[in-house]
Amino acid sequence: MAKDKRAPGNSSQDFVSGAPSRSIPPNFEIDWWTLLTDPDFLTNPYPELNRIRELGPVHYDPTTGIYFILNYRLFSEMATTTQMGRDTTFWRNGWNSPENRLRDPETYAMFTEFQPQMINVNAPDHRRMRGVFEKAFRPASIANYIPLIQDECDKLIKFLPVNKSFDFMSAFANPLPHRISLKLFDIPEEMDEQISKWIAALSWLGNIIVSPEQKRDAQKAQKGFKEYIHGHLASHARESGTRFIDLAIAACKHGTMNEEEMLNNVVMLISGSRTSLTLLGNGLFTLLKHPDQFKLLRENRELMRTAIEEMLRYEPGSSLIPRAGIADFQCGEIVIPAGSMAISLVGAINRDPERFDNPEVFDVARQPKPNSAFGGGAHICIGKALARYTGQVAFNTLMDHFEKIECAGDPVWWTDRSDQRGLSSLPIQLS
Numbered sequence: 389m390a391k392d393k394r395a396p397g398n399s400s401q402d403f404v405s406g407a408p409s410r411s412i413p414p415n416f417e418i419d420w421w422t423l424l425t426d427p428d429f430l431t432n433p434y435p436e437l438n439r440i441r442e443l444g445p446v447h448y449d450p451t452t453g454i455y456f457i458l459n460y461r462l463f464s465e466m467a468t469t470t471q472m473g474r475d476t477t478f479w480r481n482g483w484n485s486p487e488n489r490l491r492d493p494e495t496y497a498m499f500t501e502f503q504p505q506m507i508n509v510n511a512p513d514h515r516r517m518r519g520v521f522e523k524a525f526r527p528a529s530i531a532n533y534i535p536l537i538q539d540e541c542d543k544l545i546k547f548l549p550v551n552k553s554f555d556f557m558s559a560f561a562n563p564l565p566h567r568i569s570l571k572l573f574d575i576p577e578e579m580d581e582q583i584s585k586w587i588a589a590l591s592w593l594g595n596i597i598v599s600p601e602q603k604r605d606a607q608k609a610q611k612g613f614k615e616y617i618h619g620h621l622a623s624h625a626r627e628s629g630t631r632f633i634d635l636a637i638a639a640c641k642h643g644t645m646n647e648e649e650m651l652n653n654v655v656m657l658i659s660g661s662r663t664s665l666t667l668l669g670n671g672l673f674t675l676l677k678h679p680d681q682f683k684l685l686r687e688n689r690e691l692m693r694t695a696i697e698e699m700l701r702y703e704p705g706s707s708l709i710p711r712a713g714i715a716d717f718q719c720g721e722i723v724i725p726a727g728s729m730a731i732s733l734v735g736a737i738n739r740d741p742e743r744f745d746n747p748e749v750f751d752v753a754r755q756p757k758p759n760s761a762f763g764g765g766a767h768i769c770i771g772k773a774l775a776r777y778t779g780q781v782a783f784n785t786l787m788d789h790f791e792k793i794e795c796a797g798d799p800v801w802w803t804d805r806s807d808q809r810g811l812s813s814l815p816i817q818l819s
């Protein structure tokens with residue numbers, strides 16, 4: 389665990405004393421790289437995140453040149469400013485920066501290949517690409533898919549063992565969002581396993597450490613996935629239709645996106661939906677850890693909407709939200725210079741006491757306020773309504789079918805990735 393070795397002359401007081409703007413916050417000598425990959429931290433990051441947030445809302449890692457944000461207000465300002473964006477080519481010396489082209493041509497080429505898609509570009513390209521799908525992902529449109537979500541949920545529920553311990557993640561939380569997203573994109577069930585493997589391989593690219601082997605696997609997966617989507621759209625999509633695949637093909641035909649952009653965006657939309665498994669796993673784990681709240685929710689289902697927001701706040705599935713500096717950005721007392729990388733730490737922001745009363749309390753009836761679980765600003769998760777409905781339908785269906793949902797062993801958190809927080813297993817018993 390990182391130690392607080394505060395450098396002489398630096399004080400957290402500087403953050404609140406109105407000290408003149410500068411680009412380097414006080415140095416608390418936190419070994420960020422070690423911290424963010426430490427299995428103890430990844431199992432329970434909150435005590436350390438709270439401690440670091442109390443030292444200051446913005447930290448700087450001199451080893452990597454990365455800024456870390458731990459405060460809701462500053463996160464929100466950063467998410468909405470036009471001075472910071474998600475295009476990592478602006479990150480000086482970053483993976484796909486011009487500077488890295490000569491130093492690490494392989495990594496440069498790979499990230500450059502993934503670049504043209506909504507999550508990796510800034511305005512106006514971002515608006516152009518996101519605009520193709522935005523309306524279809526609004527809550528009112530996604531509500532039309534509730535029967536589909538329910539249907540997939542019912543199919544899985546039938547096979548859950550009763551009065552016997554089993555792993556909730558492999559039996560329910562992993563397959564449900566995956567099946568929903570394949571249905572939304574009209575992909576046949578026989579592709580289930582192959583697409584699951586492609587998504588798993590691609591998901592490592594969001595991590596802060598990517599091994600050469602993972603990069604190679606991701607590149608292969610991207611190629612295979614895109615080739616498949618290309619053939620699938622060519623044979624199934626209709627230019628005038630309203631399904632997700634029709635929107636993609638129409639955008640391409642009308643020149644809103646080129647083919648490369650269209651394929652990358654469809655792959656991202658299908659892969660992104662995997663994140664919902666963290667809401668199902670982290671959410672159920674949190675309910676099991678708070679039996680009084682679980683009971684309250686079971687007996688007052690009208691609380692389901694606020695309960696889902698609280699699960700997302702309290703145990704968020706995305707841990708790191710990056711932004712690269714387009715221009716100098718005043719972040720509280722600190723100026724983050726153009727060309728810098730800044731990472732918002734969701735676990736710290738969602739428990740920021742300046743923003744949330746009693747942030748350490750899990751309260752399914754808490755009046756929801758926006759938090760950082762889905763990011764913010766122009767890039768806020770496009771799939772948030774789909775994720776929320778999936779959570780609502782899943783938890784309601786589980787509670788409708790089973791009188792008792794109990795913990796049947798210790799859950800195991802992912803300790804091999806820093807960008808997302810989820811469970812590799814959650815043993816439970818139903819009766």
Ligand code: HEM
Binds near residue numbers: 667704761764771
């Ligand atoms: C609980 C589930 C989910 C969580 C926690 C989550 C979280 C996030 C976060 C943190 C971002 C980055 C936002 C930012 O940079 O400010 C994001 C973006 C995105 N997510 Fe999700 N997500 C979830 C579900 C989904 C689903 C179901 C889909 C697919 C439909 C999806 C597709 C995307 C896409 C395409 C983006 C990029 C949006 C853009 O750049 O405009 N996500 N998500």
